Amino acid sequence: MPARIHRTAIVGTGAIANAHASAVRAAGERARLVAVVDLDLGRARAFAAEHGVPRKYPNLTEQLAHEDVDLVHLCTPPGQHAPLAIECLDAGVTVLVEKPPARSLAEMDELVAAERRSSAQVATVFQHRFGAAAVRLRALTEAGQLGRPLLATCATLWYRDDDYFAVPWRGSWDSEGGGPTMGHGIHQFDLLLSVLGPWREVRALAARQARAVSTEDVSMALVTFACGAVATVVNSVLSPRETSSLRFDYEHATVEVEHLYGYTDEDWTVTPARGHEDALARWPHGKPSSPSSHESQVVAVLDALDRGDPPPVTSADARNTMEFIAALYASAFTGQPVQCGEITPESPFYQRMDGTGAPWAVVAR
Structure with a gap:
């Protein structure tokens, strides 16, 4: 019992x-x-x-x-x-x-x-943090066993048609807080942030290309991290061939995952750099492991509650991801790079993710 x-x-x-x-x-x-x-x-x-x-x-x-x-x-x-x-x-x-x-x-x-x-x-x-492969990658990164992280790409390319946005609360700044940056790509880049650690600067753009919504339907960002790594982040609900992908290029190996709404170990690949074939040995294959899922996170939450610890993902973890989103929108809508910590209560992007207003919301006079 x-x-x-x-x-x-x-x-x-x-x-x-x-x-x-x-x-x-x-x-x-x-x-x-x-x-x-x-x-x-x-x-x-x-x-x-x-x-x-x-x-x-x-x-x-x-x-x-x-x-x-x-x-x-x-x-x-x-x-x-x-x-x-x-x-x-x-x-x-x-x-x-x-x-x-x-x-x-x-x-x-x-x-x-x-x-x-x-x-x-x-x-x-943020259930993608809890698959065995992501847990392993964070441990290897923290221990430096793959060398320094240099470059990453993060893409959430999904497809949501007009019928999807017919639900009254979808596609609205007031009800959702944002578009695919808030509601779709957030899982992938939260995993990216959990692996690479504190982000330092965001340069971004966002656009409303095809859907009759108030929010963006696509966004893109260039991100620098305190560890020295750089990354691209793309979020879309306009992509007929749907995929979710992450790629991490370290000094000694490339680690990649491609899936849609959840991954298993089989969705990950490791390509060692020449002379660093031992990186493969640090990434075991063929053993049963937990996928990314609500089940994995709920188990982690119950474990924490049993120990008397704060359950993952903590409010501090979530706030870091939310601050990244605010910075992405602020950069996209002002055309300026945004530093971590720059979105203070005095910023319009602190109160609302659309801040000073999405460019497409301006009515021509």
């Missing part, structure tokens, strides 16, 4: 909630899904019936008042993430929130402040 059974609730029953329910179920006796919340009680009942959840609630406030839970999974649209996460923290309940955790740095800092005054913690779903 586990030392502790974590009572959990899911808020929001959209498609991603099924991944959370499956992850809780896969945790076996370590976690139990005891409640589901949705403004549409019909949807809540259907979800509860499908996943064997005993109780349904129409809102988080009622659930927190009547249900003793250890962990809340937030699976609502982005505009509700920070307010609902803060409500959980104020109730002393740890929360695992889907990306993005907030729509702006201002909201993110409100979330951080709520965590500081709470006995509970907040973690953000």
Whole structure:
């Protein structure tokens, strides 16, 4: 029997909630899904019936008042993430929130402040950090076993048609906080940041090429890191051949992954530099390993809770990724490079990711 059974609730029953329910179920006796919340009680009942959840609630406030839970999974649209996460923290309940955790740095800092005054913690779903290959790569990078990281490329090239954006909250700065930079590519470049460490400067562009949305539908960035590495980051929802790819060029090897929505070890390749064939030995093949998935992150969260540690990905980790996004938009919309730490509360890009306004939002007079 586990030392502790974590009572959990899911808020929001959209498609991603099924991944959370499956992850809780896969945790076996370590976690139990005891409640589901949705403004549409019909949807809540259907979800509860499908996943064997005993109780349904129409809102988080009622659930927190009547249900003793250890962990809340937030699976609502982005505009509700920070307010609902803060409500959980104020109730002393740890929360695992889907990306993005907030729509702006201002909201993110409100979330951080709520965590500081709470006995509970907040973690953000960035499941690509938790596949065995990513864990291995971070360890090899930190130990310097592949040599210095020199160059990286990060591309999230996905396709979302007009019907996808017909959902009212999609494609809006107010409800989503941004376009593919906030809602799609964020997983890939969060993994990039977790491997290469602190970023130093961003030079970027963003454009609305084809979709009838308020946000961008493509963005690109050149990034420099404190470790000396340089990288390109591309985020798109206009690409018919969909792929998610990362490439890291170290002194002694190139490490690459190409997948779509989640990777296994088989999706990674290592190419050693001439004279450094021993790099392959540091990257074991043929052994079963965990893929990137909600299941992997939920296990890591439960492990942390059992130890009494903050669950990964911490608010500090998530804020770093959110600051990168704010810097990308600020550079794209002002035409200037943006340094880490430059987006302060005085900046318009602190309050909103579109800051001074997207260029395509300016109406010609």
